Amino acid sequence: MEEAENVSAKSSQDGTGTPAVSSPMTGPGEAGLPGARSTEAGTADTAPADTAAAPANTRNTGPGRLLIAVYAVFAISATARAGYQILTKFSEAPLAYLLSAFAAVVYVVATVSLAKPGRTAFKVSVVAVLVELVGVLVVGALSVFDSVNFPHETVWSLFGRGYGFIPLLLPILGLIWLYRRRPAPLKA
Amino acid sequence: MDAYFYIILVVGLLSTIICVAAGIMKKAPNDTTILSVAAVELSLVVYLVGSVVRVASGEQIAGEPWEFWGYLATALLLPIGAVYWAILERTRWSNFVLAAVGVTALVMAARMNQIWY
Numbered sequence: 348m349e350e351a352e353n354v355s356a357k358s359s360q361d362g363t364g365t366p367a368v369s370s371p372m373t374g375p376g377e378a379g380l381p382g383a384r385s386t387e388a389g390t391a392d393t394a395p396a397d398t399a400a401a402p403a404n405t406r407n408t409g410p411g412r413l414l415i416a417v418y419a420v421f422a423i424s425a426t427a428r429a430g431y432q433i434l435t436k437f438s439e440a441p442l443a444y445l446l447s448a449f450a451a452v453v454y455v456v457a458t459v460s461l462a463k464p465g466r467t468a469f470k471v472s473v474v475a476v477l478v479e480l481v482g483v484l485v486v487g488a489l490s491v492f493d494s495v496n497f498p499h500e501t502v503w504s505l506f507g508r509g510y511g512f513i514p515l516l517l518p519i520l521g522l523i524w525l526y527r528r529r530p531a532p533l534k535a
Numbered sequence: 536m537d538a539y540f541y542i543i544l545v546v547g548l549l550s551t552i553i554c555v556a557a558g559i560m561k562k563a564p565n566d567t568t569i570l571s572v573a574a575v576e577l578s579l580v581v582y583l584v585g586s587v588v589r590v591a592s593g594e595q596i597a598g599e600p601w602e603f604w605g606y607l608a609t610a611l612l613l614p615i616g617a618v619y620w621a622i623l624e625r626t627r628w629s630n631f632v633l634a635a636v637g638v639t640a641l642v643m644a645a646r647m648n649q650i651w652y
Contacts, residue, residue: 409628412620416632420639423609431602 406469406528407462414524417517418458421510425451425502446486447501453479457521466530473525480518483507487515536648539582543644546578551637558630564621572633575640576614582644583607586651598650606650610643 407415429447437444453475460471487506500509507514550571557568586607590596596603617636621629 408624409626410631411628412624412626413628413631413635416617416620416635420613420635427605427609431599435599 406472406525407464411461411524411528414517414521415458415461417513418454418461418521421502421514421517422451422454422458425454428502443501446482446503450479450482450502453482461521466533469525469530472521476518476521476525479514480522483514483518536645537651539578539585540644540648542578542581543575543640546574547637547641547644549637550575551634554630554634554637558627558634561627562630563625563627564629564633568630568633569618569621572614572618572636575637576611579607579611579614579640579644582647583611596651603647603650606643606647610640610647613639 405411425447429444429451432444432447457472457475457479460468460475483503483506486501486503490501490504491506502510502514506512550568553571554568557565562568586603590600614636617633621633
């Protein structure tokens with residue numbers, strides 16, 4: 348499902364035939380930048396289908412795909428775990444399990460926004476990944492220094508030790524990737 | 536840890552090593568890497584069939600049964616998703632996506648063993 352959306356969105360990227368960017372200011376190089384996001388995937392029909400010329404969204408190809416895949420695995424496992432904890436033993440540690448649920452939401456948002464092309468999705472990705480980084484650092488530190496109040500496991504406990512420290516590594520790699528593939532500044 | 540776990544341990548690690556090596560060698564996903572992931576799927580199917588037989592013959596799962604089956608169902612979907620993805624974009628990076636399947640299946644099989652016993 349998501350793949351198909353990506354593909355159609357990608358092709359709509361190439362023909363950014365929106366009035367704002369069809370001025371002579373934008374050369375052929377700029378036309379395909381991720382920032383020039385069409386409002387609907389359906390506009391692909393009206394846009395010239397020139398897939399080979401300009402690189403469209405570059406965040407969900409190459410290493411980005413690996414990043415999205417790992418985020419997806421964490422989104423699924425964190426959601427399942429939080430759902431299980433809340434449904435079966437929520438009263439034991441409401442704070443820890445709400446944190447679990449929060450982490451799950453952050454991973455889902457990060458996965459979806461990383462896979463989506465466009466400037467808005469880029470901003471959402473940055474926020475989600477930053478929240479994830481802060482979350483893993485704060486929860487990790489709290490679970491180390493205040494283990495009495497944080498005895499229950501979350502994805503971010505002990506800096507994600509239960510998950511091979513991948514939760515700590517992932518936002519750092521995510522930020523590097525997002526920085527390297529940041530959209531070009533908007534042209535007036 | 537039972538035999539099913541060790542099968543997935545060996546197959547999953549081999550698959551991961553093959554896929555990582557192919558990724559490092561800058562190869563696109565090929566028959567070798569995709570078949571190695573298919574082998575992971577096959578060993579998970581063996582786990583599924585074995586577990587169904589064991590439950591049908593009266594064995595009890597110590598932990599939450601639905602948690603066990605949830606893990607197994609998710610694990611079964613992973614190789615399919617990864618291969619689908621690797622076919623959509625045939626670059627070396629897809630081999631790293633494929634490589635993630637083996638390790639993930641291994642971790643999930645370990646968890647399934649914990650739930651069962």
